Amino acid sequence: MPDPDFPPGFVSLVSAGPGDPELLTLKAARRLSQAEVVLFDDLASGPVLDHAGPQAELIAVGKRAGRPSARQEAVNALIVSHAQAGRRVVRLKSGDSGIFGRLEEELTALTQAGIPFEIVPGVTSASAAAAAMGIPLTRRLTARRVQFITGADVTGQLPGDINWAALADPSVTTVVFMGQRSFPLLAQGLIAHGLPGDTPAMFAEAVGHPGQRLLRSTVAELARLLHDQGPASQPGLILYGPLAFPPQTA
Structure with a gap:
């Protein structure tokens, strides 16, 4: 059933925890199952993505030191564009997104675009x-x-x-x-x-x-x-x- 707390055009900034899917919060797992788009970090991939529903488009936007990485501005633009297209978006970030996770940049982009969002904390x-x-x-x-x-x-x-x-x-x-x-x-x-x-x-x-x-x-x-x-x-x-x-x- 549709979740009124996760309507079309809404972004859920979900913390994936350290990588063990059993350390996901219940809310994180539910948001993944409901999402139409999941933009995920490299460290938030693997078994954690098994919680995404079959309808979800999975897009890798990870950043790793010393490796080719998506620019933060490009990640921000992707989040905004998918939300503006009326899709339920999960931005999946490793650990707890509020700790050295560049969360502020994405919140700023969403706020400037007038897009509603939530933050789902996780295990650091x-x-x-x-x-x-x-x-x-x-x-x-x-x-x-x-x-x-x-x-x-x-x-x-x-x-x-x-x-x-x-x-x-x-x-x-x-x-x-x-x-x-x-x-x-x-x-x-x-x-x-x-x-x-x-x-x-x-x-x-x-x-x-x-x-x-x-x-x-x-x-x-x-x-x-x-x-x-x-x-x-x-x-x-x-x-x-x-x-x-x-x-x-x-």
């Missing part, structure tokens, strides 16, 4: 990575703050306006998105600003996907490993701070 890859490792993002008394940062500016390099005091705070859990290439340089700055090199760190690659890889390390050691590894083939996430790693077994 930070929460999924911590859960996969079996740890919380916070700790009573020792980690009462969590901060999400990006390890890359618009050029793909380490941002130049870093608040080193905040990022080197040893009582904070810090999650670095898009930081595989820049983390060796970031770690150098963190240690120079007082963060101990043996601060617990975690690297999570391809979270929620079949090739998921989790690595328990320290800030200094992880920086060395990522430097030696070279360009990344899979999206990765870095967590560091007073992480509550479970005891390792022999």
Whole structure:
């Protein structure tokens, strides 16, 4: 039956979560089943798209560092044009679209075009990575703050306006998105600003996907490993701070 909350000419900005289709929200799955057009990110593809109905036109508009990608202006124009044609549009974005997902640019385009929309939140890859490792993002008394940062500016390099005091705070859990290439340089700055090199760190690659890889390390050691590894083939996430790693077994 038609859903009055998802009428023709409406855009649903749906967060796909980290990639595991079982981590989709019920609303995200319902919107996918109802959509006539699904514009999806590369990281929001695969089994997640199995929830799209047979009537849906699937259009890949993903952006990946170091690879040919759709320009944001072109993605905005596609969303607007399909909605103006009276179609039910899902813009499917990986993780939670409100966290380093270029959501604002698409909201601005829809608002300027007078197109109604909704935002469907999802599981961020930070929460999924911590859960996969079996740890919380916070700790009573020792980690009462969590901060999400990006390890890359618009050029793909380490941002130049870093608040080193905040990022080197040893009582904070810090999650670095898009930081595989820049983390060796970031770690150098963190240690120079007082963060101990043996601060617990975690690297999570391809979270929620079949090739998921989790690595328990320290800030200094992880920086060395990522430097030696070279360009990344899979999206990765870095967590560091007073992480509550479970005891390792022999």
